[in-house]
Amino acid sequence: MTDPNEPAGADGAHDAPDHHEATEARDDDLLPPRGSERHHTGAPSPSDDGAATSAVGATGATGSGLDGDTDADLDDDNDNDADGEEPKKKAGCLKVGCLTLLSMALVAVLAVGGFAAYLNWKLDNNIQRSNMIPDSAGQPTRRAEAGDALNILLMGSDSRSTNLNDASRSDVIQLVHISDDRKSVQVIHFPRDLYVSIPGHGKNKINAAYAYGGEQLLILTLQNLLGIKIDHAAQIGFEGFAKLTDTVGGVDLYVSQPYSEGSFGTWDVGWHHMNGQQALGFVRERHQLKEGDIDRGRNQQAWIKAVMAKTLKAGTLLNPVKLNTIVDDLTADKNLRVDQDMPVQSLGFSLRNLRMGNVSFYTAPFTGFGSDPVAGSIDIVDEPKMKELGNAVATDDFSKYTGSANPLR
Template sequence: MTPTVAETASEGGRGMSLGSVVDPGPGGPDQEDPERRRRGLRALAYGVIALLVLVLLAAAGVVIVTQQLGSQVGRYPNVFADVDPSTRPADSAGQTFLLMGTDTRSPEATTGTDAAPDAVFGSQRSDVIMVASIAQDGQSASVVSIPRDSWVDIPGRGKNKINAAYAFGGPPLLIQTVEQLTRVHIDHFAVIDFAGFAQMTDAVGGIDVNVGVPSERDGVVVPAGEQHLNGAQALVYVRERYNLPAGDLDRVRRQQAALRAFVKQALSAGTLSSPTGAYTLVDTVTRHVGVDDSLSNTGLAQLAFGMRDLRNSSISFLTVPTSGTGTEGDQSVVYLDQTADNDLWFAVNNDQVPQWVAARPQEQLSDTPR
């Protein structure tokens, strides 16, 4: 049976008496106002519960807390087993995730034969590729999207779209490809199922986005302008591609905008200050997030606790600089601006993304992506 939040807090407290840490004041416990003392105990209890039910998803897939919730997170085994250590970049002080978003309900193939002529048909779809990095001090973070059509070198496969790496060799080859491209050491691999994004959005009470171009799919309408989207609308918003002026590049921006709005809503709408709301949110998130098996439940909890002071305004959402689009054979591709990209990845490696963004504010995700 799933434990209640109160039971979880009791277990996490390891038998600590809440009353023992309440100072009764100079008058002694017998002379204190009973109602005031009950209010103080309730406030402290909720504080302890909130601490144990910390939720900080920053795109990335950050989850927390109890063994029960942590065990809901899917684990991908042996993700780094086939990655040659001698080819890997030096590890940096912070934590870096390679975040892949999949869309298991979408009928549109994004890997397999649509991603590369000789890729394995029916491979799991890879719609989103992001490098999420958390600074060592936990005060800032960045989420950098790499367009799935980026034309890159894939180790052992030559030039191809970056999302073909997953179809060719699963997580290990995708990690190798991203590390070779960025020279950023990947600490962990995480997957978000965008098919579950609707449930995650509803768990925080919806998200606020400024929609540049209206979208409609399966009878669900997302109007233009400032909108409060429910889960079904949010899913339409992040899936749109063909009706956007810049195609997949605009969809990347929408996906970032949705994640940014999700984090903002979770942090500012009182969700985390409510034990029930926090537990519901974490329960939902953990059902739609997977990580590599080197990240234990304890590691998840430590990661979340280390990010307890992170604020939405301290998270930079960026797309790796590009130099244009074109075709390679019968494939439409995106060309990366290697010089500008190297500057960005250097900033990621050295916890200098806020300074990088300050010098290039136009690179930050706008308030009104299409």
Template sequence: MSSPRRHARTEARRSHRALAVVGVLVLLLAAGGFGAAWWFQHQLDSNIERLGDPFAEVENSPAPEEETEAVNLLVLGSDSRISAGDPSQWEAGAQRTDAIMLVHLPANRKSAQVVSIPRDSWVDIPGHGQAKINAAFSYGGPSLMIQTVQDLTGVRIDHFVVTDFESFTAMTDALDGVRIRVPEDIGDGKTVSFHKGVHMMSGEEALKYTRQRHGLVNGDFGRVQRQQNWMRAILAKVNNNRNDVGMMSDFFTTVSKSVAADDGFTIDRMRNLYMSARGLSTNDVDFMTAPYSGTGRSDDGQSIVVLDRERFDPLMKAIAKDEAGSYVEEHTDDLEVLPATVK
């Protein structure tokens, strides 16, 4: 069913959706530090849409984690966070998930790992047989998505977050742009869109940067790395401007209006996570794509991504055992880790 690694076909707007997920990560790790004022925390919390308790229907649901334990977040980029939050609006098959990220914050809070799972990954979905992993959200909402990821990875999910994508350009623009290094000219083969060098990109410019496919060795997998490079640039900009009250206020307000989370993931919980991880720098966050062996066709003709279980399973085991930091460091060459310079 698998074939040699080749370009995976995706819609251009997938970069639009995947990139909004970074806002969630930044909010979770940084909003607590800025939100020292009660009124601002309350404003952010009121902006966040609540999903109820999606873990109630998940088998072997995790007990509430202690503050000193590792924390695993499942972050989705969907085309409809509102319908995910209001069961009365749920329509089976109508919701799509275009970005799936497993975010691991270890107990020692000395690093963080962000693993992007391709939405077309062919997996077992409880009660539905084999299908693309994003179908779990369409079939059964947050609960089935959590169950599917837990069964696939063996990793306990502690909190669940969904975003929509209307304001991701505003997130970048609220930071007055982000700095991205371009190692070589980028264009469509005829026109150069970005010359070699360091660029301060607006939201629209960064979107154009991530959508450009020409010259990418791994096609859409290469585009994922550019998306992650953008995420890293946003994290860096936030880390360098935490004392800019106006900028941070605008940014976190924009992000919070794009987020839905389980009821247990309160703004107080986010603040506590921040306080325990406030020593993290951008270099301490490992972005990577779930190991894959290539693309292929399912028996019914769908274009799919085939996960490389020989590499995928040990990585997930390391996350489950809270040994991901050392594992990634020791196996960087075997993993799809975001390099310092992205083409």
């Protein structure tokens, strides 16, 4: 991954979109039109008519006047006989139809099951797994109130290498809290310049923890800062996220601050439809934003929200071709790395009923900006609010947290 903090050079640049020509959003999520239904009426078989006529003629010739029966009575008896055979034939046809439908349903079930198995295989085969979670010794214990709530650290590295295992400063630090009932999610951005204590290294910017000791030291730093247990960790290359953006037909993002910076793009204030590379430049820009990385983190969250909204639509999840492409986008070229024990498939299934209205986004609390002789420009932690945030995460209860969610559009 190229350095997301600096504009790409000539070999990595792309033409900046004309902000006066923002394209309209396309709806790629419509289900295909259903075919028209046809209704057939069963016409009587010529052979049936013939059999009925023969029966009537034969009886009328040999049984006229027997036992006092009239011709009309005999006709009624013959009609009943003929009617008795037609339901039998109709019943046979019904059985064949039912068997056909059952066979088609079985084939469909097998196809869906086979496709699901294939996607599971692809996930297991493409995802990198490594020992990202520190040993439990000396770590915070899970609070009983949290139940089965989960805390997952989502990271992105500014390493110039495509190898996600390379140690470098972490450019993206988002803590994802999933509630015990799986009905709500809180995503918390920790600015890279947040000035915190790093175990064994004194105080420094929080992203220095990743450079000093990789994801394990970053996890320990966050656990100490919040007083929580982090259960899982994941690292994603943003080139794959850009491909995912293209797969869902691009996303609509609101630009709150205008800027123009090389390959990061040129945008006016307002809504813009962006493809993957345009959105990637948008979430990498920080130099011309008022609060630098603080604002960049909000832009990253806006992008995550927009992609999630389009991915969770039924038209996307029920489209096997598009679903297969999404898995490719996220996992191809070892683009996704998770801890050894993360249950990717079961976790995704447990969130199947999640609605975007129950996903909220926050920025870790800080009081302002400062400088340090060693670390340089820093974000100063709001200690009381940080303790409050940690308690909300630890107890799986954000109702008492007084921090405001980011007003993402």
